[in-house]
């Protein structure tokens with residue numbers, strides 16, 4: 001378990017299927033996510049969870065975000081495309097329980113992952129991609145120290161419009 005202020009991170013389990021399947025098929029949750037825009041079957045989500053729970057090798061770490069106190073599972077986050085040689089990884093997060101949005105849970109989860117990435121995994125830099133329309137996410141990431149590194153113009157189609165992808169990154173303190 002990795003403990004944050006209001007949340008903690010634990011391994012994902014196959015028993016998380018019902019919640020995760022609901023989240024990935026909730027249009028409000030996925031609206032600005034780079035998932036491909038297709039409904040996701042229970043089988044596909046189960047297979048994803050099984051892979052994540054088994055551990056997908058050295059390059060990916062997936063974790064469940066839970067509230068301290070109640071143990072309520074409210075989302076998932078992970079580090080992907082970990083490069084041990086370069087000391088880099090790409091961060092992904094979803095807070096699937098919408099009643100938890102805008103209460104600092106995302107910020108707490110991202111800060112907790114970053115602390116772990118920098119202090120326990122010796123990573124040097126964490127990057128992410130976010131749609132330019134995803135103002136809530138960008139605000140959350142900025143508050144965690146991420147800065148914009150570049151813009152991929154018109155990279156994604158959302159609601160019939162081509163929108164920019166923003167690449168952001170944060171460095172470990174002193175690196």
Ligand SMILES: CC(C)(COP(=O)(O)OP(=O)(O)OC[C@H]1O[C@@H](n2cnc3c(N)ncnc32)[C@H](O)[C@@H]1OP(=O)(O)O)[C@@H](O)C(=O)NCCC(=O)NCCS
Nearest residue numbers: 093094095101102103104105106107130135136137139140
């Ligand atoms: C993006 C996400 C992880 C953020 O988590 P969260 O717990 O809602 O975020 P936080 O409460 O920590 O921070 C959000 C901040 O954005 C602000 N915000 C909300 N809507 C906003 C908007 N339209 N414009 C600007 N800021 C906004 C909030 O007020 C808050 O800032 P504050 O604490 O200074 O008031 C979460 O909402 C989520 O998973 N959304 C759906 C999936 C998704 O978009 N994932 C990210 C893909 S890159």
